Every structure is written in C-alpha cells, then in structure tokens.
Amino acid sequence: MKRFTPLVPVALAALALASIVLAQQPTPATLRTPAGDRPIAAVQMSGQTYFSAGDVIAALGGTVTSDGNGFKATLNNVTAAFGPDSRFGVVRDDLIEMAAPPAVIDGKPYVTWQFFQGFLSRATNNEAVWDPVTRVLQVRPAQRDQITAQVSVANIQGISKIVLTFSGSVEYGIVKQQGMYTILFRTPIRPPFAEQAFEDPYVQKLVFNGNELRIQLTAPDVVGDAYRLENPFRIVLDLRKGAPVAPGQLPVTPSRPVEQPGIHTIVIDPGHGGKEVGAIGPAGLMEKDATLIVCRKLAAALSNKLGARVVLTREDDSVVSLDQRTSIANQYKADLFLSVHMNAAVVKGAHGSETYFLSLDASDELAKKAAEAENAASAGTQPTATSDLKLILWDLAQQEYLNESSRFAQAIQEELNRASGVQNRGVKQAPFKVLVGATMPAALVEIAFITNPEEESKLKKDDFQNLMVDAITRAVQRYKTDYETRIGIIQPPTPATPPAATTTTAAKRTGT
Numbered sequence: 001m002k003r004f005t006p007l008v009p010v011a012l013a014a015l016a017l018a019s020i021v022l023a024q025q026p027t028p029a030t031l032r033t034p035a036g037d038r039p040i041a042a043v044q045m046s047g048q049t050y051f052s053a054g055d056v057i058a059a060l061g062g063t064v065t066s067d068g069n070g071f072k073a074t075l076n077n078v079t080a081a082f083g084p085d086s087r088f089g090v091v092r093d094d095l096i097e098m099a100a101p102p103a104v105i106d107g108k109p110y111v112t113w114q115f116f117q118g119f120l121s122r123a124t125n126n127e128a129v130w131d132p133v134t135r136v137l138q139v140r141p142a143q144r145d146q147i148t149a150q151v152s153v154a155n156i157q158g159i160s161k162i163v164l165t166f167s168g169s170v171e172y173g174i175v176k177q178q179g180m181y182t183i184l185f186r187t188p189i190r191p192p193f194a195e196q197a198f199e200d201p202y203v204q205k206l207v208f209n210g211n212e213l214r215i216q217l218t219a220p221d222v223v224g225d226a227y228r229l230e231n232p233f234r235i236v237l238d239l240r241k242g243a244p245v246a247p248g249q250l251p252v253t254p255s256r257p258v259e260q261p262g263i264h265t266i267v268i269d270p271g272h273g274g275k276e277v278g279a280i281g282p283a284g285l286m287e288k289d290a291t292l293i294v295c296r297k298l299a300a301a302l303s304n305k306l307g308a309r310v311v312l313t314r315e316d317d318s319v320v321s322l323d324q325r326t327s328i329a330n331q332y333k334a335d336l337f338l339s340v341h342m343n344a345a346v347v348k349g350a351h352g353s354e355t356y357f358l359s360l361d362a363s364d365e366l367a368k369k370a371a372e373a374e375n376a377a378s379a380g381t382q383p384t385a386t387s388d389l390k391l392i393l394w395d396l397a398q399q400e401y402l403n404e405s406s407r408f409a410q411a412i413q414e415e416l417n418r419a420s421g422v423q424n425r426g427v428k429q430a431p432f433k434v435l436v437g438a439t440m441p442a443a444l445v446e447i448a449f450i451t452n453p454e455e456e457s458k459l460k461k462d463d464f465q466n467l468m469v470d471a472i473t474r475a476v477q478r479y480k481t482d483y484e485t486r487i488g489i490i491q492p493p494t495p496a497t498p499p500a501a502t503t504t505t506a507a508k509r510t511g512t
C-alpha cells in the first residue's frame, strides 16, 4: 500500500466524514440467491448504494477479511483485494472497476454492486445484478447463450502476443502450417469480427471462419508457443522469429522499431462507452459521454496545435475492451497514450483533477496475490515459473516506460491544477488495467468529479471543456518539448549526465 502513503491523512478524513453521513442513511436491501432471499446491510451515499461486502460474500460461502489498509474477499479459492483508497479492486491479474471507492463503516467494507459482478464472474459461474427499484441484489447463473471471444494483439519485448479471451472455457486444437496457425474450435463461439488486419511485425491478419480462426503470419520463419490461462479462459500465442527463447531470458531488443524519434503519434482514449457508462453524475451526466466530448476536442487541439497524428480508441458510443485500448495504441506505434476519465467520490465536495500512471512497484502486494492465485489455478498445466513470467509480461511492457509515464502524468497534473486553480490532488500510481501493456509513456487522467454537482454542470459547458482541453494540450506540448530535448533532437544533450533511467529509455526509444 506504499503508493497511497501520502494520501493516508486525506483518506482517513474522508472516511471519517463518509462514515458519519453514511451511518445516517441505512437503507436495507435484499440479497436474492438460488438458496432464497435474505436481508443485507446497505447504505445510500452520493447517489450510490453500498453493500456490506462481508454480508454478501458470507451468504455465498466466502469470507472477507481485513488486510493492512485494505480488505481481502475469498470465494472458491479466488481472492479479490480492495480498499477504500481506490475504486479498483484486483482479482488475479484483472481489475474490478467500481463506480466509487469502497467505504469503511465501523471497520467493515461497503462496496457498490459492480464489485460483486466483477468478483463473482471471475470466482464463480454467477453474475450479480442490482435492481435499485426493488432493492434486490440478485446473484444468478451467468446468462451466456454463446461463448464470446475477444482478441488482442500486441508486440511486447520483441514478442507478438495474441490473446484470445473467452467468456467460458472452450475445446480447441491448434494446427501449424506454412506461415499460418489455425485454431479449430470444438465449442461454438461468437467471434468478435470476421477478418482483421494488424500492423504487427509477425501477425498479418486474423480471419474467423465458421469454427476456425486462421492466424496469418508475416513470414514463414515466425515460430510460436501456445498456452492457455484460466479465469477468464484465454488462449495465448507468443510469436517470434527463429529459435525459441528459453523461459526467463527475455530479449533485450527494443519493444518496437521507432522510425522517427520524438512524439508524433498520440492515442487518446475516451473512457468507457456503450453499455459501460462509467460513473454517473447526480443530474444524470454519464462519464462515457463526458469523456467522448472532451476527447474529440482534445484530438482536434493536439492535431492543430502540435501537428501530431492523433488516434481515438473510440469515436462513438461503442464498447471497447481495456485490452483493445492499449492494443490500438501499440498497433499505431503511438508515442503517447492518454486515457481520459471522470472521477467519482464517496465524499461530498471532492473536486479537481487527478492523474495516474501505472506502477508495478506500487501494486506489488496486490499483483503478487493475483499472480499467486493464478498460478494455483493453472498449476499442473504448466510450470509455475513459466506461467509467472507470462503473467507479468503485460506489466513489463509498461514498466519500461514508467519514468516517462510519470513525467507525462506530472505535466498533465500541473497544467490542470494551474488552469482550474484547485488544490493539488497530485500524481498517483495505480494498477490501471487500461495502462497495462502499453509500449509507450501512458497516463490516465480523471478530469473532474462527475459526482460533484458543481463539477458535473461545469463538464457540460463549452468554456470548462475548453479550459481542460487547453491545459492538457499545453501539458502534451510541454512533455514533448522536454522529451525531445532530452533525447537530443531539439538541441544536443547537455554534457551533464542525466539520470540513468532516462538515458536507458531515450536510447531504447531511438533504437540505439
């Protein structure tokens, strides 16, 4: 919990306040399971309903225990870690996004219903559905008529990784042919697309046809390893040129070729979309809509003022998975990735912006637990060391850019604070899944608190949107100038030796 140390006093004050207000509004709810109905403790706060995590998980046969500053929920040997300082819980190598951070009342954790949905879908074959009208939290078998498949392709540390994620387990076989792999599915699946080309060193295109997936490679000497991971069920193909690399020996080649050093391509990621609406303001403004409006303006400003090539991960109200978002950035060989969100708070009056970057270090304790659970689940199908290595590959991709990501996040936070004149909420580190796997400096910004009525109404106004867009544009410009100066394409580097990490990153990014 190292990452939250500077925030502890704020968090404690916030919790004390939340506890008082929350305690005044107990609003019981019903937990409905196949075993019957039972009352559960629930409280109402800032338009959100919070349920006692202990009540619900115990009713399902699991446990919730306190763990340092946070909590641990365990069910069917699957453990989720969560705490009042983040609206993201961690289960295995995955994140559970909640509408608001958990609250703590009398030492017990209260969470919004998304926690149960996220946890149960990974620990059981059940799903959780909350009906605010009847106040029934229903836990029922997941209603999946057909198994869906999602695809992500990214080149990390010289390995092209194809990850097929399924909504259930599938039977399959893999056939290697000249310049091609074919996966034959013996379980019917619903493919995400018929055909898609990729800008990847080894993967040319993926074609779903009936019960098979053809993976067309760019060259006949591309070789691969295939393996599966559970919870969710995934088939992973690691592709590279020539002789196989022994586990533990990651190639030290640059992650991707950089034709032109400097910041030229920027991928902007409007958070959420489609049925994933994100946080909702008291007057009904949805995060997915607010982020799209701001990101469209930001894309226009960045391409006009910086002459950058700007790509949006979604241009309309569509669902884009977290994996896909960084995949898009990797495919476009982006030099910067920025995910844009709106914040939600338990405490009334929370306002201002927050900028995050991904830190493996900070998430160590949670990530370790996640990896342990995953290894326990997949033990027997592969050596532990190997699966460990595969699991952290995605994190390694971003770790290489941590120093740059932190500078980028810092520039954004400073410009936003200056523009809005609000208190410095500071740059934070957190295991945001949307930043995992990005092979470029990446940050996530929570522009304003959509749950704060004042900020919600500001978010709808042109002048506030423009103020935020101008501030972020200035920040990108600042970071670009700073970075390009450091790698010596604006002016030669000074004789004084910059910090070692900076030198390494710059050298890798110019391909020397």
Ligand SMILES: [Zn+2]
Pocket: 271, 272, 278, 279, 287, 341, 342
């Ligand atoms: Zn969000």
